[in-house]
Amino acid sequence: MFKKILIAEDQQSANISLQKTLHDLQIETTDYVYYCDHALSWIKNAKRDDEPYDLLITDLSFEPDNNTQVLEHGTDLIREARNVHPELKVIVFSGENRPSVIDDLFENLNIDGYVRKARHDADHLKQAIHTVYGEKRYQPSAIKQAIREENSFEFTTVDITIVSLLYQGEMQKNIPFILKQRQLKPCSLSSVEKRLNIMKEALGFVKNEQLAVYCKEKGLI
Amino acid sequence: MFKKILIAEDQQSANISLQKTLHDLQIETTDYVYYCDHALSWIKNAKRDDEPYDLLITDLSFEPDNNTQVLEHGTDLIREARNVHPELKVIVFSGENRPSVIDDLFENLNIDGYVRKARHDADHLKQAIHTVYGEKRYQPSAIKQAIREENSFEFTTVDITIVSLLYQGEMQKNIPFILKQRQLKPCSLSSVEKRLNIMKEALGFVKNEQLAVYCKEKGLI
DNA sequence: TTTTGTCTTACGGAAAACCGTAAGACAAAA
């Protein structure tokens, strides 16, 4: 089993139960920090002293406070940690439940496991640790399903850009110019209109307001 | 100090740390349940057996699962609990950070304390329990401030209705009819336009899409 | 009751968005 684990979690109560869970698993060394910057320091120092961590368990969102941080988000921490210590296993423990966001962690940050703060999270975390220790990914099947089901509609890059621009306050008729600047392909006003219609049709909406809220909630923009 | 406390929290890890925190406070009896319906049963039974709870600590959102519940939300539980046991103290322990929503709990459900799942939540919970035991409310000052600061703009009932209708897919030009049906006062098309302009102006927006997302995120609609 | 100021409504022109159709571009197949 893992010998040395680092917990990065700013929420005190979550941190407490993480400690208890790892204690149950009889992990030799479990260190815990409340800030991303601290986590990175500990990882660096452990590596330097030739006693590297086996596993990092981290949250995604860290609340800003007086203690200003360089690394503001769990994803930043993961990226930097992998820089200094590529073999480090990473399990994300977060309340995030937007499939697109979670999927992104596996695809782009290559995390080893994801445990959502939810009903049986403590049990799931134990399972995740065992699974990752066995060199496998712990990716709840529900996520893959959810991506297929919920994201029944496949947003293209242009789609996301269009909705983002609307959300940023751009007028629809100006969007073609911006798309051309960014060298995105279907960029005529007609195409913008068409894409907006297709998106709304697919999701059962009639107004752009609904589309914007939907995309914001899904973490697409 | 409180003798008998009930915890209603579906998230296993949060439940674990709540138990530990109450254990630190040497509470005689702490029961914990994972569903609202169970919580209400326990409260009823305790009352019937003349051993009522002193304090309920509850989350707001409970994840639906196979185990279908009558009470789906913490607010439902609080309402029902107060019905059968009016003197019961209630502390809400949740991740909710929208001031308008939290304020609503104090105003309309008359809760005794609110502790947000955040950096020092375990410590804050202990403070909250002590404060509520002393017959005072535990309402983080930050909330009141935030309401004043963030909600720099005061939304009227009509404002909220207008944005809600847009979000529901109503065309702007049809909104006057609906406002008249609901007997809301400024209900002409001109007024709808004017209110939308005022809201956007106040919040630095130019498009309705931005306004809809803002109101959705703030929990206003 | 009259006056005054504010809020609401009505109206009309301009801008933007919507929607259908046709023309054009482009790539794959013949």
Added chain:
DNA sequence: TTTTGTCTTACGGTTTTCCGTAAGACAAAA
């Protein structure tokens, strides 16, 4: 190279929204 089908773009008319102005309603003060 030609053909075919699909995707993109251009265009024009209609609807909706936007925005300024003026008229009307209403309540408080004179």
